[in-house]
Amino acid sequence: MNESFNIPEDISILIIEFLEGNIADENLSRLNHWLKEDDAHLKQFNALKSVWLMNSKALPYEAPKIDSDLDKVKDKIANKVKPEVRHLWTFKKVAASWIVFLVTGGLLGLLVSREKTEPVVPALTTITAPVGAKSIVDLPDGSKVWINAGSTITYNNSFGKLNRDLKLVGEAYFSVKTNPSLPFIVKTSDIMVKAMGTKFNVKAYPEEKTITTTLEEGKIIVTSLKKKSPDKVVELKPREMITFIKQPMEPAKAETQQEHVNKKGSEGTLSEIIPEVKTELQTSWKDATWIIEGKTLGDLAPLLERRYNVLISFEKTDIKQFKFTGKIQNEPIEQILMAIELSSPVKFSISNNKISLYLNKAMLEKYTQNTN
Secondary structure, three states, X not given: OOHHHOOOHHHHHHHHHHHHOOOOHHHHHHHHHHHHHOHHHHHHHHHHHHHHOHHHHOOOOOHHHHHHHHXXXXXXXXXXXXXXXXXXXXHHHHHHHHHHHHHHOOHHHOOOOOOOOOOOOOOEEEEEEOOOOOEEEEOXXXXXXXXXXXXXXXXXXXXXXXXXXXXXXXXXXXXOOOOOOOOEEEEOOOEEEEEOOOEEEEEEOOOOOEEEEEEEEXXXXXXXXXXXXXXXXXXXXXXXXXXXXXXXXXXXXXXXOOOOOOOOOOOOEEOOOEOOOOOHHHHHHHOOOEEEEEEEHHHHHHHHHHHHOOEEEXXXXXXXXXXXXXXXXXXXXXXXXXXHHHHOOEEEXXXXXXXXXXXXXXXXXXXXXXXX
């Protein structure tokens, strides 16, 4: 065999996995590392890729010969691998050796890439729900995900085949199809959620100080990705919620926050599990009726900003502590602001997509009497 194609067997297997479109993330990293080690490695990879793709790129008079050679390779692989031990790894080991043999046996001259490509990057699917909108997506494995406004999910072309891993930035609700052999993994900036078949919500906006995970049905395992977190792995049961604290919270905020974050939690840790939560308060954003209960205007404002693509400012920070309870069914933002105005000592003004909230001093005394 030509010494210039002395490719290690394990690397040949990784190349085949990539060409088949089902390489795992960790294997892709290994392949990229090998490609960067030497320019010759990249040339060898391009040669193998060219042969793999040759059926679609060859000239008409070359196609019969290529088909014949590829058939011979398939026959050799089939004869060399006994039926009772024809496991995936064994098959790929044999295929790797014959693909290299095929390249060095004469087909290389037909088509060799002359372009120096960048290290291999897997095909990624990215789905974004822009601010002011929501999306519902059917994933390749049969699972379904609701993506909240201003959020993004990303997964590679192996999803549903070799893995069910996806990355989340923002908020999403997952209805996961059961597959005991392939766990469903959601990764955020600081935590990882593992599920088999279940329904749960993850809220992980980059600008917020916490990441909240709420389980509606089934079972999930929440893992902190921060080394200093003492409670690194936590299992949730239905109607339980847990919060990862990215940044410490002010005492007043911790007292009023709807998610009931454990005030004893420190930065970079998971809070105590909150049992028997009203999951609809965390998940109804995806439904026809959005249920809000006792949420401060400070907590409500960023939710309204994403949902309606507006900017909300407060005349005074004290206004943020007033609470709002209600049900929203596709009402325009003006109608919601009028409901807030009727239930709290707040006035509002709108200019284009900018909303200002002011203190309604005339109503403040009456509001204070009713809430005490």
